[in-house]
Amino acid sequence: MVFEGAVFSAASFDKADFSPKVLTCIDQSGMIDRVISVDEPDFKSVKQTAANHNILHPIPNGSYLLPGFTDLHVHAPQWPQAGLALDRPLNEWLQTYTFPLEAKYENLDFARKTYKSLVHELLANGTTSVLYFGSTHVDANLILAKICAESGQRAFIGKVAMDNPDQTPDFYRDSSSKEALEQTEVFIQQLQQLQKKTSSELVPVITPRFVPSCTDETLQGLGKLARKYNLPIQSHCSESIWEDHYAIDRFHQRDAEVLDKFGLLTNKSVMAHGTQLQNSDLDLFKQRNTAIAHCPISNVYFGDSVLSTKHAHNKGVEVGMGTDLSGGYSPSIYRNMQQAIMSSQMLQDSGVKNSRISAVNAFYLATVGGANALSIPTGKIRAGYKADLQIVNDQYSNIMSNNANDIFERLIYHTTKNQINEVYVSGKQVINQGDNNGK
Template sequence: MITYQIVFEGAIISSATFDKADFTPEVLTCVDQSGTIDRVISATDNDYQSVKQAAIDSNILRKIPKDCYLLPGFTDLHIHAPQWPQAGLALDKPLNEWLNTYTFPLESKFKNLEFAEKVYQNLVAELLANGTTTGLYFGSIHTDANLILAKICGYLGQRAFIGKVVMDNPEQTPDYYRDASSEVALSETEVFIQQMLDLHQQTGADITPVITPRFVPSCTEETLRGLGQLAQQYDLPIQSHCSESLWEDQYAIDHFKLRDAQVLDKYGLLTDKAVMAHGTQLSDTDLTLFEQRQTSLAHCPISNAYFGNSVMRVNEVITKNINVGLGTDISGGFSLSIYRNMQQAIMSSQMLQDSGQKQARLSAANAFYLATIGGADALHINSGQIKVGFKADLQIVQDQYFAVSSNEPQEIFERLVYHTNKENIKQVYVSGKLVHNNLGENNGK
């Protein structure tokens, strides 16, 4: 018999398809020593009781309370890690003013490594407490600060994809916060890649370097070309912004005579390992290109309400076989809760439909899919589902209205999507390891 790391007993909720979330009331979810789900055993299976008893005897059974449910952990596809201290600030300002008056000065402070460690320790702990088991991060331009973020993610147990932000265009970036030249930007990126790979090798932390041009306006052509070559050389993920705003789209047309997506593609930055944030202004031609390149999109609904000039056409994008996940876009989005972003995704889609876009509305099941399967697929990780062979990235969530509301499965599910906050997330696991505990020392089993 396989020796398990932990066995959960209780109800599970897991996305099955874009339109459907499955609710299973009584199962054993068995996690092996590698942190992978080895079996999901129904109460009607012949060996349910024997496996349960063996788990009790080994002191590894985690019984989920009746008012709690086991859900997959979330993947956040767009986090600006150094912007965490300004989350919720100056969101009434135009994007250009917000960047130059608030954001760039803040990011420049991360050359101070003590400051970086303090901020990143708080950020990663808060993300885990909110059920985010995997994060795709923009760092700052500072290699050493980005490595501190990687070490903290490794120490606290979050799976992390991290990029050294590249921005060398003197016309669009401030002199106090930019890469000194294209040569410096590319060499520092390669140093960061190699040090991240070494850190992974030395510590076993689940961390991956990511090629990260901030966006087309912030980079010179030489740098965009070089980043595309580095992505190919090291076979790495890529992240950037694409068609976030009217201004960004127009910049690409004015300076390159191409659409934003076409510029990124020209330099090898649209690949099946790329995740592009926002996409509120993507044209039908752009979407065809994304489908051809199998590039994923990070939908950032809170941020887009402030800076996106529109709402991403999620349903339409999905029908074109383009993968979509969710991003908080800290700090263009004020909340690092994926639950809060699921709620906003649904609300924004309803407003999009009211403005004339047909069949734009998203359901709770749609938003949950984006938060789980969509995000995991974008990063090519076996996560986001409670299913055999998938990583045991899990959260135990309490239904705070269990005693007074309907206990029909669909209504429980929708209630969790709309009402869950940090206090309701009782435990979080990454690859079967407990990384957040809101139950107290004696209540972990």
């Protein structure tokens, strides 16, 4: 396929490139082969050849080709409660609402119905790669994986491990550390088999829910499994004042130090939230090459603070964007970019200097930052990157400025899924607004 039209793509943390008219050429493996500007000598011949083979895809005037987004933190089973009980304290929200909901995924029909809705909703919002927390149930997590494969979404999925009876309810936890570790390994092996069978982009992830939910034996065993299978790791780290203090009270160490002690901070680790991270923690993240999933909406409700994304970036820590469904109520990375910008301004207004981020910075987190955190070659519209793409309509192009910078900021602030006309993952169309069920 060859797209003809205007492109926005992150060049760096502080710069987004705009190309008003290029050919974006996708090869049969779903990679971007070339991006040809209008002044290159073979622009016309490549365009004509694509038209002759019926693979030229003109992008309409007023619409733009953008990279697909990477969401670094989604609690898949929590989708049915998105936006509910967010006025409650985190621990009460978990025990009263979240754990009872997640326990329902023992019912595989319920899992199938929910996950079909969730995966389609994320794709329709331009999210092409997702790092998912599943539930404790192996079979339900495999249903999520199958739906991602069928829908064409790139998915990193973890069976949640949680066995600490002091912090998890008796109706929803692994019955022992032995069960938590054995079931995690079963899930890893079955997901790898599914990946081979479907040739889809599925990766199992080691997933301790967070330090309070797990016994020492489970944390230790999960670190060993991550090394055995060379897998990504996801969890929460210094998500709130309560979690931060819990680690100190139990281990006499900071949350990041505890995770590191058990081998859970690696160059394949993504830790969510981090609103309470101190400089020593960020230095440890940098040393281990561990990334942060910035979840700006949910941090407003449960984080007790604002993560200084610019400070973390300047310290050399990779940061990407996460929705944190359902602690964050919106499945839209656009909505989370907007909140990230607003929250950073509030942080600066509170006296934290040089903490404000721009639309360009937020766009980098949503594309390149997330892709780098998962070590996947996507997030840019450039040769050698996966063709994860979205075609977005500028709904106000007829009445507002058409300066490139103005268009870009307008897309960041005003795009909803209604303006996302098409979505592609590795060159395959997965959403077409003309087909309400996707493709």
